[in-house]
Amino acid sequence: MTTTDHPARVAGLASQAAVIARDKQAWVALFAEDGIVEDPIGPSGFDPEGKGHRGRGAVAAFWDKAIAKTDSIEFLFGDSFACGKEIAFTGTIRSKLGGHQIDADGVFTYKVDDAGKIVALRAFWEVDRAMATAKPIS
Template identity: 35%
Template structure:
């Protein structure tokens, strides 16, 4: 299946576009009502239970606290298609903190979509401690 025809790849491409543009409504519209976002996967201060942000209200809160305040430039490095509705993408998310300061987050993200192309699950695997070390070095 060609990458541009793959529903999960299309969802990933739109997610990146809308996150970088700061388009909250368009980004949220990519998600099914019962979707789960794990970013990062596992327990972190952003997700103390490690169970992910479940449902549109929780995903909207994730946007408001993580994506919305950031100035992101996300560069997909490589995508892998796995099945009809799953795509993995190696990408780097750069957050411009201003004054020439930035952080880079190297991640592997897995997007699962339903038959309509809505995201039902997004799991971003990245090192939270490494991100905190970057932020500490900038302080």
């Protein structure tokens, strides 16, 4: 296996491509039936209890709450590290919404099952830090 065909890297890049393309159906289909999204990890406006969004229905609902409300999302990742059935991407997710740009710096991980389906997407980023980057798009 090369670094480019690592199953978690393939799934992570496919996830990012589906988000960029605004393709909810393709994104949800990348997840295992009981896959979970924790973005960000812990309690947030997207997940007040901090338990994550488990199962394809909950993953689709997360899309509606978080991704669909943006005008666009870019993945500005500098590096990634694949180990076992997981990968960690480091860098920035840039969201544009309502005439503003917000950058969330962090570590973004994907874990896959034997079929290459995402069983866990976990995002380590700080809401307050990201909100402090908000600026009008010129």
